[in-house]
Amino acid sequence: MSRLRRFLSTPEAVAGALILALLAVMALVAPLLFSGDPQAIAGPALQPPFQDWSLPLGTDRLGRDVLAELFHGARTSLAVGLAAAAAALLIGAVVGTLAGFAGGLVDEVLMRVTDAFQTVPSFLLALAFVSIVGPSLGVVVAAIALSAWTGPARVARAEVLSIRERDYVAGARVIGMHPLEIAFREVLPNALPPVLALSSVIVAAAILTEAALSFLGLGDPNRVTWGGMIAEGRTVLRTAPFLSIVPGVALVLTVLGVYLAGEGVVESTAVRRSLS
């Protein structure tokens, strides 16, 4: 309880937590509140917002309910952001642990591969991956994870390098544990905290990358995405700019919420560390 209170001690963290809670509610109630297909026609095309209360945010170029699309888009953004970040953290932690714990040639090869991934612009890599394998939700998640695991890998490796010299690792060796077992059961869990500290930045980047991919038409065509909505609205930018503005504001608020909440967590743990 006191941990939660410490986390909510700054106004920024409270704002971040509120935004994320609102977003989670939106994503959860989307299928209940808007049970039909969000891509189905709901009214006349290009109806401006705040005119008809059955369609509060109006309709897009094809007469689809913008509010329903916004709610369903929150589902996609959150799902892709969280799944891609989890996958990137997992790959990064495993690669970093292997490189740091094995050392020698394994370390050298894995780190050069990490360098190579960092040399290629990550968005170009994700773009190429999706365009070659074909756009679907799973592929988009994989593409984003593939372009985001290098940061966690470097942090995990640095942490493992210091942990592997500890006494309990030597102890595990003495009782005859297999090196891989030591790496993943003794070292990896202890190396995780600084890696997890990256998660807010990675979730935010994943949400932005997904939006940019679907903006360029490489999102899952069967899902409503905020990036796709912005691209749709772009064709009528002169006459109906709100169609691009509304999902964009949703994106900015979401990413900002992730950043603010992430900073709150880091700050509250930093206070705890400096107190102990």
Next chain:
Amino acid sequence: MTRALRLLRRRLVGSVFVLLIVVIGSFLLLEAAPGDAVDAYIVSTGGDAGMIELLRHRWGLDQSELTRLANYLWALLHLDLGQSVTFSRPIRDVILERLPTTLILMGSATALSFGLGSALGIYAGARPGSFRDRFLSVGSLALYAVPGFWLGLVLIVVFAVDLRWLPIGGIETIASAKTGFSRAADIATHLVLPVSALGFIYLALYLRMMRASMAEAWRQDFVLAARARGLTRGRIVLAHVARNALLPLVTMLGLQSAQMLGGSVVIESVFAVPGLGRLAQEAVAGRDTPLLLGIILVSAVLVIVINLLVDLAYAFLDPRVGAGEASA
């Protein structure tokens, strides 16, 4: 100078390995793509099974994967990136034609984000914890949360559609037959919006880094010494705190170049700027995988070169870099 040369040699050796991994990776992606160069060629020209067989043999596509990888590497060594299907021209020529535009866009956006970002960072970091510091911190976080392509659209709505101050897209006025200075001015006005959209996103990064780096520098002993010598606050901020806090930002310039290249893909698409990024999108739209991988390879080389230059600049700015390896 030998210090810088030593650094350069070590980095170059590492870069060759990294580049080799990128090449092998892109070869694997090329293999994973459905269809090969002959399929793509036949789609546009037509031909029977015998011709397909003949072309596969002539282009060496019926050989083993290892032989093909060797051929691919051999061609790359001769700076041959293959033939673009969508443009029916050598990929190298298409990329070289688009590269300068992207370099101008990236260079201007980097100058904007680095210059304005570090200046605002100095302003915020001059008084850590003050109102303007908190305001700029939250403000920069909000800016960092904005997707670049959306910022671009908003800028278009405001400055090109509503106010009509600036052109909506493209790189210069079509068929205006402008030359010399007026053509340069024309290109500059076309670049204002894309450069702002790309630069403002990364501005937040430099601002936050400069601020954090300044907060760190305030705690150093040399600041206390400067205070004890009775220097004015302004002089301490600029000549002692900011000057030392600037070094980590130089490293960031290199690391950020890859991100900026990725960001320029969407920005160039939004503003219809005919650069490398828009070429990547055209390659995706035209299912031109070899062209897309050519762009990735060229981007990787570009990122490596930029990082080498940044390392050299860093060695020049900080005499401690590389000095410890005199015996190595």
